Each structure stands twice: as structure tokens, then as C-alpha cells.
Amino acid sequence: MNKYRSDFPLFKAIDEQNSKDNNGLIYFDTAATAQRPFIxxxxxxxxxxxxxxxxxxxxxxxxxxxxxxxxxxxxxVANFINAKDASEIIFTRNTTESLNLVAYSYGITxxxxxxxxVVSIMEHHSNxxxxxxxxxxxxxxxxxxxxxxxxxxxxxxxxxxxxPKTKIVAITHVSNVLGxxxxxxxxxxxxxxxxxxxxxxxxxxxxxxxxDVQDLDVDFYxxxxxxxxxxxxxGALYGKKxxxxxxxxxxxxxxxxxxxxxxxxxxxxxxxxxxxxxxxxGDAVGFAAAIRYIQSVGLDxxxxxxxxxxxKLMNGMSRIPHINIIGNKDPNTRCGIVxxxxxxxxxxxxxxxxxxxxxxxxxxxxxxxxxxxxxQIPSSARVSLYLYNTEExxxxxxxxxxxxxxxxxxxx
Numbered sequence: 001m002n003k004y005r006s007d008f009p010l011f012k013a014i015d016e017q018n019s020k021d022n023n024g025l026i027y028f029d030t031a032a033t034a035q036r037p038f039i040x041x042x043x044x045x046x047x048x049x050x051x052x053x054x055x056x057x058x059x060x061x062x063x064x065x066x067x068x069x070x071x072x073x074x075x076x077v078a079n080f081i082n083a084k085d086a087s088e089i090i091f092t093r094n095t096t097e098s099l100n101l102v103a104y105s106y107g108i109t110x111x112x113x114x115x116x117x118v119v120s121i122m123e124h125h126s127n128x129x130x131x132x133x134x135x136x137x138x139x140x141x142x143x144x145x146x147x148x149x150x151x152x153x154x155x156x157x158x159x160x161x162x163x164p165k166t167k168i169v170a171i172t173h174v175s176n177v178l179g180x181x182x183x184x185x186x187x188x189x190x191x192x193x194x195x196x197x198x199x200x201x202x203x204x205x206x207x208x209x210x211x212d213v214q215d216l217d218v219d220f221y222x223x224x225x226x227x228x229x230x231x232x233x234x235g236a237l238y239g240k241k242x243x244x245x246x247x248x249x250x251x252x253x254x255x256x257x258x259x260x261x262x263x264x265x266x267x268x269x270x271x272x273x274x275x276x277x278x279x280x281x282g283d284a285v286g287f288a289a290a291i292r293y294i295q296s297v298g299l300d301x302x303x304x305x306x307x308x309x310x311x312k313l314m315n316g317m318s319r320i321p322h323i324n325i326i327g328n329k330d331p332n333t334r335c336g337i338v339x340x341x342x343x344x345x346x347x348x349x350x351x352x353x354x355x356x357x358x359x360x361x362x363x364x365x366x367x368x369x370x371x372x373x374x375x376q377i378p379s380s381a382r383v384s385l386y387l388y389n390t391e392e393x394x395x396x397x398x399x400x401x402x403x404x405x406x407x408x409x410x411x412x
Contacts, residue, residue: 004387007037007039007293007406008035008036008215009037011388022359023358025360026359028359028361029362030207030389031336033361034230035306036229042288047066051066052066055067069118069281073281076287077236081212082214087272088240088271090236090238092206092236094233094235095202096149099222102220102237104250105247110168112140112290113138113363114165115138115141117170118142118143118171118379119133120169121146123368123371124368127143127172131293149371149375151327152327152328162194164194168193168196169190169199170198172201173202174209175327175371180333181205181333188218199222200216200309202223204227204263206227207302208299208335210300218238222237223237230283231283244274253274255279262285309385312394313331314329317398317401323338336385337384339381348363349408353407359396359400360408361383363379363381364380
């Protein structure tokens with residue numbers, strides 16, 4: 001049995017057969033949201049039980065303790081991705097809000113008519129739609145980097161689309177459909193050579209691989225807590241400080257100001273300039289606790305475990321007739337994500353039939369419709385793995401997959 005499962009209340013109850021609602025559940029949807037360990041839930045409970053006050057505003061001791069807990073969480077995030085300074089970390093609701101912040105603050109003021117914004121075809125909608133809007137509003141052109149349909153990798157020739165006309169390169173670190181890890185450091189060098197900034201969607205990378213934003217030399221890096229065992233409703237945006245200082249606020253209101261008159265205002269220093277209103281302090285504390293948990297396990301161990309499970313899953317799937325794995329067939333190129341179709345069985349039916357067997361997977365377009373249109377696959381099924389999954393669960397899934405066509409009415 002996986003030793004980490006007892007760290008998670010959901011799996012501990014399942015394994016001890018104390019879960020009435022989720023008895024025997026096999027959870028293969030971590031790319032959508034990870035489960036939370038006790039340490040995260042306990043940290044948030046502790047904050048609300050002993051430190052609950054409005055941070056950054058009160059001069060009394062309880063508020064000061066809440067402020068310290070909140071700012072200590074910012075330091076934890078900064079250290080986790082090796083930001084130069086904690087002030088380069090802005091707390092947001094999620095990766096989507098982080099990307100929108102960059103688009104509507106940096107993008108709207110720096111992209112002009114005739115400029116170009118470059119994204120990849122594998123982007124989540126949250127890293128396409130904001131840039132569509134900016135380009136339509138400012139009269140700029142949105143260009144796509146396409147992938148090789150067999151390998152899921154962006155060919156070298158596609159990078160020539162990044163030119164001196166390019167103002168922004170917005171790209172995912174790890175695809176939530178293909179599991180592909182993009183060469184961010186290389187792309188950053190190409191972007192900077194052309195005087196463009198690079199914006200990275202790190203939602204699927206931060207739970208699985210070590211991130212060093214200074215080594216990658218990215219200008220902006222977005223992430224979500226709930227993807228890496230933290231609470232829903234909080235994320236973070238890393239931005240180089242000199243860029244953040246030049247950007248106008250994204251939201252305006254309480255706390256993000258320095259001074260307000262009837263006709264004008266001056267803004268607080270970075271990062272508070274971008275954190276309007278009452279902050280989500282309890283969630284920030286949970287975010288930091290999730291980071292501590294992942295660091296205690298070790299990202300190297302998480303990666304090794306995921307690669308072992310991914311190899312076992314893909315090798316098993318390759319032996320089952322009518323299963324089509326989407327993207328690269330080499331398990332070592334994956335980041336715990338395996339997307340597939342089954343001949344004659346709609347992905348929604350795959351997910352429903354597996355749900356009847358108490359196995360949770362995702363089916364649909366995975367908020368990446370342009371990619372699936374490009375691949376000519378309207379819908380697909382996705383298995384996503386993490387440190388709490390086991391070899392035994394893979395064996396059960398493979399057995400069920402081998403029966404799916406029969407359950408769907410086929411006789412082969």
C-alpha cells in the first residue's frame with residue numbers, strides 16, 4: 001500500500017473502509033484538482049481558530065498575527081519557485097485570474113496595433129481567451145505554435161513565429177491534455193532575444209516538477225494551490241519586480257491604495273497594489289502548508305512514482321485493442337497525464353461506465369478545444385496520476401478498460 005495515502009483523509013477513510021460516501025473510490029482526476037492532506041486542513045483550521053482577523057489592517061495583536069501568517073505564506077510560495085523576493089508573489093484566486101491579471105494589466109498597456117502575441121495550440125482556455133481579447137481590443141495579431149500530432153511536441157520550425165513583432169509569448173509549462181513538458185527556458189531565451197516577455201501557465205507543472213523561475217528566466221509564472229494539494233480559491237502569480245512596478249492595478253479598492261482623494265489615488269507598493277480587498281488569508285496558510293507537505297515528500301520522489309505508474313498504465317493500455325493514446329507514446333515524456341479514446345465509445349460514456357465501477361476520470365475537451373479541434377478529436381478521456389495513486393489501482397483500471405467495449409454493447 002502507498003505510504004502517503006494515510007496523509008489524506010479521503011484515502012485514509014477509503015483504505016480503512018470507513019468511508020460511506022466514497023467506499024473503494026479510485027481517484028484519477030488530479031489534473032483537475034488534487035486531494036488535500038491533513039496538514040493543509042489542520043493549518044487552515046488552526047488559522048481560523050487562533051489567528052482569524054483581517055490581515056494588513058488592524059494594529060491589534062490578533063490582526064498582526066494574521067498578517068504574519070499571510071506574509072509568511074507568501075515567503076513559502078516565493079521559496080518554492082525560487083523567486084528572488086517575496087514581493088514578486090501576488091496572491092490571486094487561481095491560475096486563470098493570474099493570467100488575466102497579466103493580460104489586463106501588462107498586456108493592455110504594452111500591446112499595440114500591429115504587434116503580435118504568440119501562444120501554443122495546447123493552451124488551456126485561460127491562456128488563450130485573455131490574449132484573444134487583448135489582440136481584438138488593441139488591433140494586434142494572435143499567432144499559434146502548433147505541435148506535432150504524433151509526439152505532442154512543438155517542432156523547432158514553429159519557434160520562428162516569435163519575431164521582433166512579438167510582444168508576449170504565453171505558453172503552458174505542462175499540457176493538461178498531452179502531458180507534454182515544454183522547454184520553457186529555451187522559449188524564454190527566444191522571447192527575450194526578440195524583446196518579448198514570456199508568460200507561463202504553471203498549473204500542471206508546479207505539482208510535479210521543481211520550478212526555478214530565476215533559472216528559467218520567465219517574466220510571469222502562474223499557479224494554483226488546488227493543483228498541488230492546497231485549497232481551492234487561491235493561486236499565485238510570480239512577476240519580475242520591475243515589470244510589476246510598471247504595471248497598473250488589475251482591481252481597485254481597499255488595501256491596494258496608499259492615498260485616496262475625491263479625484264485621484266496613489267497605489268500601494270508591489271505586491272499589495274494587486275491584492276484589492278480583504279485577502280484570502282486562511283487559504284494562503286493552506287497553500288503554504290501544501291507546499292511544506294510536497295517538500296517533505298520531495299518532488300523527485302513524486303516524479304519517480306508518477307513515471308512508474310504512467311509507464312505501467314501506458315504499457316497496459318497499449319495491449320488493449322481499440323484504445324488510442326493521444327500524443328507521445330513514450331511514458332517518460334508525460335507528467336502524470338494520459339489522455340485517450342476508445343473506438344466506438346464516447347469519452348463521456350467511458351467516464352460514466354468507469355464511474356459505475358467507482359473510478360473517477362475526466363472526459364470532455366479539458367478546456368482545450370483549439371487543441372482537440374487541431375487534433376480532430378472532439379472529446380477524450382483523461383487519467384491523471386499523483387503520489388497517492390497505486391499500482392493496484394492501475395491494475396483495476398486496466399481490467400475495467402479491457403471490458404468497456406463489451407459493456408458498451410460490442411462483441412469483440
